[in-house]
Amino acid sequence: MVSCALPAVHANTIEKSTGKKSTSTIEITAKTGKTNLVGPDFPATNVWGFNGRVPGTPIRLNQGQMLSAMVHNELDVPTAVHWHGIRLPNAMDGVAGLTQPPIQPGESFHYQFTPPDSGTFWYHSHVNAYEQIGRGLYGPLIIEEKTPPVADRDLVWMIDDWRLNNDASIIEDFGAGHDKSHAGRIGNVPTVNGRFRDVVKVRTGERIRLRLINASNARNFALSFGELVPSVIAIDGQAVQPYVANEPVVVGAAGRVDLMLDMTGDPSSIMPVVDGFYREKFDLVKFVYEEKPLRDSPLETSIDLAPSDIPEPDLKNAIAHTVTMAGGAMGGLQRAKFNGEWMALREIAQQGYVWALNDVVGNKLDMPPLIDVQKGKSIRLMMVNDTAFPHPMHLHGHHMKLLSIDGQPLPEPRWVDSPLLMPKQTMELAFVADNPGNWLFHCHILEHHAAGLGSLVRIT
Ligand code: C2O
Ligand code: CU
Secondary structure, X not given: OOHHHOOOOHHHOEOHHHOOOOOOOEEEEEEEEXXXXXXXXXXXXXXXXXXXXXXXXXXXXXXXXXXXXXXXXXXXXXXXXXXXXXXXXXXXXXXXXXXXXXXXXXXXXXEEEXXXXXXXXXXXXXXXXXXXXXXXXXXXXXEEOOOOOOOOEEEEEEEEEEOEOOOOOEOOOOOOHHHHHOOOOOOOEEEEOOEEOEEEEEOXXXXXXXXXXXXXXXXXXXXXXXXXXXXXXXXXXXXXXXXXXXXXXXXXXXXXXXXXXXXXXXXXXXXXEEEOOOOOOEEEEEEEEOOOOOOOOOOOOOOOOOXXXXXXXXXXXXXXXXXXXEEOOOOOOOEEEEOOEXXXXXXXXXXXXOEEEOOEOOOOOOOOOOEEXXXXXXXXXXXXXXXXXXXXXXXXXXXXXXXXXXXXXXXXXXXXXXXXXXXXXXXXXXXXXXXXXXXXXXXXXXXXXXXXXXXXXXXX
């Protein structure tokens, strides 16, 4: 009975075998497409996607393999592709207006670099991001370890959150003032790999490596897996000492978490994965167990990933900076520097900006950098969220070691590229400024970035 009511599953799960492995150039075309996000009872949604799909074509490479991608723009507007979380040459970072000119309609751009680290990453538009990512211009980028831990399947869940009308069309109020000053563009239809409330078929005893990627404009997730006991094996693509997630697994906007999941439910049972980050809980997807178990007891092989080979910051000689996020609704910020001038926030808000980093509104790409440092120096950052909203802060081109949260040192400091700072939280991070260039450092709630919550780190 139950099984005949189920929609097909596999189209939604991006499996190993569908990824690209060759060193040849991948063709990626930014263009419009149509996809059924909500289900058979609703019309398909007009989206923008890489190769017309949402998520865009998954890219899978082996560690050490070169990524060569020819990006064509068949949209009516300029675009560019940023490779989120990859340590790469600045000229390949895909920030139009900073690291390259925008790719104009009808034009192409060749990206070529060799990602040094294995892990779970993603690529997305970096032009007018709140609209272009909001319409679907993103895809998974997986760099495989030389010796990955044993798993029966390696699944990618690219999680998004759409704001749709009743006919499943996109509500086109991108960059709305209220979203900028509050929690960002929170939608009404959360999807996994472009499907609302999808079903993932599993088997009792199966071990699944689950790569969570949050491609939402603004929504953060905190996922509960019922009676399953997920082990966290990587955060923001980088290996961690595996630990059991006793609490919901938090994936902030732009963040990634790799889990190892042993499917211990009974054959033929159904188990929802529930989000509870905000007040209202909802089922994101459902695991549906097949009748036949795969094995009687879980695998006992190691789930450790090889540690990342990222230069360790020299904490003793590090240059210290404090970076304070301020502004937004209920933030209490009165004045800030706008184009070099102190102004009342009320006046700045009239121009569409409401946030500041260290009292400076990040309204341009050619603004003076927040941090200007010589190549090779270590930086120690005290990040302070002095606002009423969570902010996932992303530094391009680097990973930062998270040392402490609210003054409590982490027993196992770990690498991050998009740490989520909760309201009033502080985090201490450190990194080696080893990659020359102009690197964006911004909140990945895309409406916050567009409203001033961003700056630059310049390394020369
Ligand atoms: Cu995910 Cu500025 O990027
Ligand atoms: Cu933010």
